[in-house]
Amino acid sequence: MRFNALRVLKEGLTGNRGWGPHWRDPEPKPAYDIVIIGGGGHGLATAFYLAKEHGLTNVAVLEKGYLGGGNVGRNTTIVRANYFLPGNSEFYSHSLKLWETLEDDLNYNVMHSQRGLFNLYHSDGQRDAIVRRGNAMINQGDDAFLLDRAALEKKLPFLDYDNGRFPIHGALYHPRGGTARHDAVAWGFARGASDRGVDLIQNCEVTGIDTEGGAVTGVQTTRGAIRARKVAIVTAGRSGQVAALAGLRLPIESHVLQAFVTEGLKPVIDNVITFGMGHFYISQSDKGGLVFGGDLDFYPSYAQRGNLPTVEHVMEAGMTLMPMIGRAKVLRSWGGIMDMTPDGSPIIDRAPVDGLYLDCGWCYGGFKAVPGSGFALAHLLATDRPHDSATGFRLDRFTTGRGLMDEEGKGAQHNLH
């Protein structure tokens, strides 16, 4: 289905009865070249880029629930490329470039808004770290500006600059950072993949991964067996359970990350702002709600809801940073399940079973990575070589200790990120 101004006008005048579905709803075929497990952002993007970049359309995406019903539809929608370490840096840089042409590539309005992102700093040490990060971003070819307090106050006059505990001295400004409409990203990739011939199969839970002589031969699902030469597990949040179907254990623990939305307000926060001391980030959706989040609850969970101590902590951080939001009423919250790896960075790699591929471990950074991850996994599936932007996301880096990407400098160990 396509949109245009004339059609919107016509449908508006005739009760909006003429709109059809965005994508086909096919029955699963008995066999495909490639089966992608997981119809979230990453899985749909992989299917789209397999078709677009590699001409591979004998592909199925198997989704347990409905397309885009997981974390891609419930997140704080931030898109940025401000990573520091080699491995991450080139990947997120590439992903941001894909974001910048995504609406043309998909012919779909994903409302990608490069409204600028500010990482605040509150101490001399933090300023030094932010200068170093900004230089890394510039060396990668991305944009970063150091703003002092006077320059920042012109852009964000509503922050509590003289907070006794966390005074704000300035910020790292990343103008190409911003937000996007998360659901539209899933829908746009889904429509693009479906139009090119990929089968998107919903309500189809994978219950087994078939192997023969150490190689994948297909999957068992609630809608019957499907043979496949290659199978990709793209089920961040549930990677451990799906990988266990193939007898694998992954370096992943599932944690809960909460996000919050307030009632709709008039435009008040123009950019994305991250608090340097309290792990708090906020932006305002085009609908008017303040969208914000904080840190993990820091215990493994699949409950899709968190606990009140973290809620309190996030609200306190928000009030410390910008007391003006104190009267806004929180409408809803959500706990997403995060694939946490020991070093806080993702995995796009071949699994130790022939024909099985992993795209997992996105920690709390999966949304901005959607196009980059789909592009890189599609390249890996099509050519059996990692894409240049994703050579660092190896599964064996924990075993060998080589190429760990520990952005926070905490150590490559569970429960530290």
Added chain:
Amino acid sequence: MRLTCPHCGERDLREFTFGGATLTRPEGDWGPDWDAYIHLRENPAGLSREYWTHDMGCAAWLLVERDTVTHDIRAVRPVGEGAP
């Protein structure tokens, strides 16, 4: 989620810190067993056996049986008494 410390009684979650899954520490030098012990996880959706510490209370290390899907706490014991 509230935990019942065997020494202090039922207390707020803020007083406790998660300390990782209960795993058997391997013997000997570095090898696949050590790699698995440090990095690989069962990551269960359901009953999970894990360490917590009551660091803002009595500072005891605890063995906790917890459901990761419902957040139900099934059992809390001091580590010295062995697996719950």
